[in-house]
Amino acid sequence: MSKIELAIYDMDRTITHYGTYTPFLMSWALRHRPWRLVFVPLVVLCLAAYAAKLISRGRLKTLMLFMLVGKPTRQQLEPAIEHFVGRLMAKAVYPGALAQLAADRAAGKRLVLATASYDFYVGAIARRLGMDDVVATRAMWDATDAIRPGIEGENCYGEAKLVMVKAYLREVLKVDRKDCHIVFYSDHHSDLPMFEYADEQVVTNPNRKLLAIAQARGWPVVRWGRTV
Secondary structure, eight states: OOOEEEEEEOOTTTTBSSOSHHHHHHHHHHHHOGGGGGGHHHHHHHHHHHHTTSSOHHHHHHHHHHHHTOSOBHHHHHHHHHHHHHHHHHHSBOHHHHHHHHHHHHTTOEEEEEEEEEHHHHHHHHHHHTOSEEEEEEEEEOTTSBEEEEEESOOSSTHHHHHHHHHIIIIIIOOOGGGEEEEEEESOGGGHHHHHHSSEEEEESOOHHHHHHHHHHTOOEEOOOSOO
8 A cells, every 4th residue: 555645844934934823813903903002011021031942932912812803703813814815925925835735646645733822813814825734723712612821732843843733643644654755844952853753854944953953864954035
């Protein structure tokens, strides 16, 4: 039996030119809850606390969601997500990433987006990119279908991303690792567990630490150039 061919992509700064989470939060606040901008100084303090390792990345994420978004329902969020994603796709996606996605799709590979960003807006990005599946940080929702400032399970980052990808293979695709051939694309050293798990590594627009690792291990490095 032939192996299942998977092309797994990180998203922020791999496919997109910049991180998407803070821009989405600010887009929502500016267009729909401008009074929440009073929390921006507190957001800056939270960012400083994270930089000082006083709070975790997951905790930072939930605090920013609470301060800048609040508790809108899915129905209220959907138009804002579509507006944000439309602008993102028009202005902030690497053309090289789109070309590689097209090549992997043409080669019959299953396209998977594996990202630390929240699933409630990543799904719309994945649809625009033509992804088959998404592995992402899962948002929490209350009984009224309003978003809660929390994370369902793990923040899909670092080692946790690998754990979640393994769960995806086991629970969604229902396949063993030995029956898959995985190509992994990312820009950041935090994805080292995923790089080591993959059969092929493609280092995209890397930061300095990942570039040094790639050069030491002989992994290919690509520069996907300017944004659309």
